[in-house]
Structure formats: structure tokens, C-alpha cells
Amino acid sequence: MTRARRFPRGFGVAMAVGVGLVITGVILVLRQPETSFGWFAYAPLTAGSVAPVSFFLGPFGIAGTVAIGLGIGLAAFASGWMLARRRPSRDPDRPASD
Numbered sequence: 001m002t003r004a005r006r007f008p009r010g011f012g013v014a015m016a017v018g019v020g021l022v023i024t025g026v027i028l029v030l031r032q033p034e035t036s037f038g039w040f041a042y043a044p045l046t047a048g049s050v051a052p053v054s055f056f057l058g059p060f061g062i063a064g065t066v067a068i069g070l071g072i073g074l075a076a077f078a079s080g081w082m083l084a085r086r087r088p089s090r091d092p093d094r095p096a097s098d
Contacts, residue, residue: 014078021071028064032057 057065 008082011078011082014074014081018071018073018075018078021067021074023071025064025067025069025071028060028067029057030064032060032064
């Protein structure tokens with residue numbers, strides 16, 4: 001009878017932490033409070049059009065972006081580590097060591 005091959009505990013923990021960081025980062029970025037830039041007394045004197053919409057990351061947005069990056073990096077590291085693990089050679093002349 002052959003035993004099912006189990007994933008190492010470190011892989012599961014690393015993937016869980018990585019996914020948790022990504023989810024936390026997305027929540028922080030999406031739920032950040034709206035930032036205010038103050039009051040302007042007059043429109044700027046330019047000939048071109050001015051786009052009033054800008055995307056500014058506050059402290060929560062920056063923390064969320066960092067958490068997303070760390071989570072993706074950790075999940076990629078864990079996946080690469082799992083794929084690159086050494087597997088035992090399958091030499092037909094050598095008996096199995098179960």
C-alpha cells in the first residue's frame with residue numbers, strides 16, 4: 001500500500017499567510033478614507049484641460065499595497081519552493097524504501 005504524499009507544513013503556512021496578506025492588502029486599499037487636498041480659490045490659468053480626478057494613496061493605501069506585494073512574493077516563494085523540492089529518483093533497479 002502506498003501512502004499519499006503530504007505537503008510540508010511550512011508550505012501550507014506560507015501559502016495561508018501569503019493569501020491572508022493579499023486579502024488584507026486589497027481590503028486596506030479599497031477601504032482607505034478619501035483624502036482631501038484643501039480648498040482652491042481659483043482655477044489654474046492654463047490653456048489645457050485639467051483632470052480633477054487623481055489617485056492618491058494615503059497611509060492605509062500604502063500599507064495595503066505593501067501587504068499585497070509581500071503576500072504575492074511569499075506565495076510565489078512557497079510555490080517555487082514546493083516545485084523545486086528534490087524528489088527521490090525512480091531507478092527501476094533500486095528497491096523502494098517505504
